Amino acid sequence: MSEARRNFIEGVRAEVPLLIGVFPFGMIYGALALNAGLSNAAAQMMSSIVFAGSAQFITAQLVHDNTPALVIILTITVVNLRHMLYSASLAPYLKDLSLRWKVLLSYLLTDEAYAPSILHYEKEGLQTHKHWFLLGAGFSLWFNWQVSTAIGIFLGAAIPESWSLDFALPLTFIAMVVPVLKKQPMIAAALSAGFTAILAYNLPFKLGLILAALVGIAVGTILEGRK
Amino acid sequence: MNIWLVMIIGGLITFGMRFSLIYLFGRLEIPETMRKALHYVPPAVLSAIIIPELLIRDGVLDVSLGNTRLLAGIVAIITAWFSRSTLLTILVGMAALFVLQWLG
Numbered sequence: 001m002s003e004a005r006r007n008f009i010e011g012v013r014a015e016v017p018l019l020i021g022v023f024p025f026g027m028i029y030g031a032l033a034l035n036a037g038l039s040n041a042a043a044q045m046m047s048s049i050v051f052a053g054s055a056q057f058i059t060a061q062l063v064h065d066n067t068p069a070l071v072i073i074l075t076i077t078v079v080n081l082r083h084m085l086y087s088a089s090l091a092p093y094l095k096d097l098s099l100r101w102k103v104l105l106s107y108l109l110t111d112e113a114y115a116p117s118i119l120h121y122e123k124e125g126l127q128t129h130k131h132w133f134l135l136g137a138g139f140s141l142w143f144n145w146q147v148s149t150a151i152g153i154f155l156g157a158a159i160p161e162s163w164s165l166d167f168a169l170p171l172t173f174i175a176m177v178v179p180v181l182k183k184q185p186m187i188a189a190a191l192s193a194g195f196t197a198i199l200a201y202n203l204p205f206k207l208g209l210i211l212a213a214l215v216g217i218a219v220g221t222i223l224e225g226r227k
Numbered sequence: 228m229n230i231w232l233v234m235i236i237g238g239l240i241t242f243g244m245r246f247s248l249i250y251l252f253g254r255l256e257i258p259e260t261m262r263k264a265l266h267y268v269p270p271a272v273l274s275a276i277i278i279p280e281l282l283i284r285d286g287v288l289d290v291s292l293g294n295t296r297l298l299a300g301i302v303a304i305i306t307a308w309f310s311r312s313t314l315l316t317i318l319v320g321m322a323a324l325f326v327l328q329w330l331g
Contacts (some may be wrong), residue, residue: 024314042230049238054269059237061276069233076237079272080244082265087248088257095252106246167296167324168317170280171303175316177273178307190270194278198288201279209275216271221264 003129011136014116019140022053022112023148028172029056030152035165036064040153047149051142052110054176055079061169067206074210086114090134093121097131105131108138189220295331299324 026047033043038060046056055076062072086109094102117134124130159165181187193216200208248255281300282288290297303320310316 028317038230042234045231046234049234050241051238052241055237055241058272058276059233061280063230063233069229072233073236073240075272076233077240077244078268080241081268083241083245084247084257085262085265087245091249091252094249102249103246106249107242109245109249164321164324164328167299168321170277170296170300171317171320172313173273173277174300174303174320175307175313177270177277178304178316179311180270186267186270189267190274193271194274197275197279198282201283208279209272212275213268213272216274217264217267220267220271221260224263224266 004132007129007132008136010120011117011133011138012140013136014120014133015112015137015140018112018116019144022141022144025053026145026148027152027155028168029053029060030149030154031156031159032057032152032165032169032172033060034153034156035159035161036060036169038063040157043153044146044149047145048142050076051107051145052076052080052083053145057169057172061173062206062209064166064169065206067209071206071210075213078210078213082111083109086111086118089118090114090121093126093130094134101131105134105138108135108142110138110141112141113138185220185223188223189216192216192219293331295324295327298327 029047030043033046033056034040038046043060046059050056050059058075058079059072062075067075087106090105090109094105097105113134116137120133121130156165177190181190193212195212196215197208197212200211202208203211248257277300281297282290282294284294284296292298299320302323303316306319307316
């Protein structure tokens with residue numbers, strides 16, 4: 001087996017435990033996006049155009065709430081800013097690659113592809129065919145996400161509207177946010193954002209969402225700095 | 228609102244951020260404050276969505292026992308706190324909403 005292929009398979013293998021967790025998530029996304037009012041095609045294509053789980057869930061919710069396009073785009077940007085950290089952290093291992101490889105691997109750079117790859121790179125150091133590992137992890141996740149979205153859309157179409165499935169979106173967000181509320185600044189960030197969102201609810205263009213997010217981020221950062 | 232335009236621009240921005248420092252390696256560093264601030268993005272954005280979703284019904288603040296989504300949301304928050312499971316939180320929260328709507 002060639003060195004490149006061996007690295008690719010290693011990447012896929014490292015991704016498998018994550019794929020098991022991501023699959024139901026993709027299905028939930030597909031079903032909920034449909035329920036939030038996206039067409040089958042839009043729900044499916046978002047999984048390859050945006051290809052970022054939490055941003056996709058949030059977009060579905062905001063479309064459901066008739067949020068203006070610019071506010072949705074701003075929110076996607078804020079939510080996905082963390083990818084710059086992954087980009088910075090992987091950059092030294094990818095610096096000698098061609099532009100085409102950098103573009104491909106950047107497109108595939110999600111939370112779930114980043115996590116096993118950086119662990120692997122930090123352990124193994126710089127080697128010639130290392131980018132194939134990231135390709136294996138990233139591509140298997142991408143494939144898994146497309147298929148699980150499609151199954152979710154298929155199943156979601158069968159769920160009657162009277163089931164209030166739109167409520168599953170905020171429930172998904174509760175499941176994402178509650179486990180990270182461990183330290184004081186995190187709790188303060190969440191509470192201040194929630195409180196601001198209520199106070200600023202009637203701002204035009206749903207700008208209250210952006211304002212609330214910024215207040216929460218600022219409160220958390222300032223409180224952490226004071227410790 | 229055009230969902231396709233939102234997806235394409237949102238996708239391009241997301242790609243741009245993923246590509247940014249891989250492309251600019253050595254020429255740009257992420258400031259420490261921004262690194263810190265990024266930790267607070269998920270709880271801030273998600274809470275800014277969740278709280279109005281639970282507390283505001285039809286455009287008005289509704290903190291009463293008649294607000295079934297608020298009660299079901301509290302059940303879900305408790306479930307998430309103890310189980311740390313996404314699937315269980317969704318299932319219990321939806322079940323709570325069904326029961327409360329049925330009772331109401």
